[in-house]
Amino acid sequence: MTWSFKKFDVLPESKFLLWEKLLEARTGIQLASQQKVLLQTQIAIRMRELDIASYDDYFDQVKQDNKSGLVEWQILVDRLVVKETTFFRHRPSLDFVRQFLKNKISREQLDGSIDIWSVGCSTGEEPYGLAMLAHECLSESEQHLYFGVTAVDVSLPALSIARRGVYGQRSMSFLTDRERQHFFRPYEDKHYEVLPRLKKRVCFSQANINNLDDFPVQLMDVVFCQNVLIYFRRWRRREILNQLVSRLKPGGLLVIGLGETTDWQHAEMQRIDSNEVQAYIKTS
Numbered sequence: 644m645t646w647s648f649k650k651f652d653v654l655p656e657s658k659f660l661l662w663e664k665l666l667e668a669r670t671g672i673q674l675a676s677q678q679k680v681l682l683q684t685q686i687a688i689r690m691r692e693l694d695i696a697s698y699d700d701y702f703d704q705v706k707q708d709n710k711s712g713l714v715e716w717q718i719l720v721d722r723l724v725v726k727e728t729t730f731f732r733h734r735p736s737l738d739f740v741r742q743f744l745k746n747k748i749s750r751e752q753l754d755g756s757i758d759i760w761s762v763g764c765s766t767g768e769e770p771y772g773l774a775m776l777a778h779e780c781l782s783e784s785e786q787h788l789y790f791g792v793t794a795v796d797v798s799l800p801a802l803s804i805a806r807r808g809v810y811g812q813r814s815m816s817f818l819t820d821r822e823r824q825h826f827f828r829p830y831e832d833k834h835y836e837v838l839p840r841l842k843k844r845v846c847f848s849q850a851n852i853n854n855l856d857d858f859p860v861q862l863m864d865v866v867f868c869q870n871v872l873i874y875f876r877r878w879r880r881r882e883i884l885n886q887l888v889s890r891l892k893p894g895g896l897l898v899i900g901l902g903e904t905t906d907w908q909h910a911e912m913q914r915i916d917s918n919e920v921q922a923y924i925k926t927s
């Protein structure tokens with residue numbers, strides 16, 4: 644690969660708008676105007692890596708409807724999305740899921756399995772956290788139920804980190820000592836690996852939540868989608884939420900991040916009265 648330290652011209656506003664439109668049309672993500680610098684920087688880095696001299700040539704390459712266009716698009720999207728996450732990032736939401744599952748188990752309201760969907764799972768901390776609490780709920784009960792977590796994200800590099808299941812201190816800072824000891828084993832270099840018995844309960848797949856029509860998931864007991872919708876326009880958030888509702892079992896639980904939508908209602912969903920979590924139960 645040829646590296647040149649050529650400085651690129653500033654991306655003109657008209658070109659920025661084209662990139663912005665493409666990103667939003669394909670992923671739903673709306674770039675804030677201050678993210679122009681991020682977009683320009685990432686495009687320039689990629690152009691240097693590929694030894695491409697003009698913004699137009701790179702745009703054409705990314706837009707190509709073939710394998711190389713698709714691969715290039717995946718690389719760029721991965722560099723533009725915010726993948727910030729940790730284990731138990733918002734503990735009140737996870738505690739709420741735990742209590743919901745405990746109630747379902749004790750009232751024998753589950754149909755043979757607990758099915759959980761982590762939407763926008765990034766590098767895996769969120770779905771593994773959900774698997775930990777489902778495991779704990781089931782091990783406290785006498786019932787022999789299966790549980791599985793389906794985890795999706797648009798970023799392939801994030802998914803490969805997730806599948807590996809190896810994490811450092813930064814990701815694990817909100818875990819209790821007990822959780823660390825119970826669900827991880829030491830790995831190299833002060834890192835920890837999620838135990839295989841938990842790993843095998845989490846299935847990672849690439850999916851674009853802007854286009855879930857073809858995503859084949861069974862109906863879920865819990866859909867967990869936090870810190871993703873904030874990157875989408877309000878009307879798109881509502882559409883995505885409606886899609887997520889259609890994947891819930893009757894009586895299922897939808898959890899989003901606090902304040903991630905303020906203007907969404909659904910005839911089949913009842914909002915939980917809480918200041919700590921933003922969650923909805925499917926009533927029919």
Ligand SMILES: C[S@@+](CC[C@H](N)C(=O)[O-])C[C@H]1O[C@@H](n2cnc3c(N)ncnc32)[C@H](O)[C@@H]1O
Pocket residue numbers: 670671672724725726727728729732762763764765766769795796797798801850851852853868869870871874
């Ligand atoms: C900030 S992270 C949130 C991770 C985790 N849910 C949490 O709360 O810690 C946002 C994730 O959403 C993913 N994402 C953004 N747009 C997406 C889309 N259209 N389809 C699927 N995932 C998307 C990003 O790749 C990123 O991993």
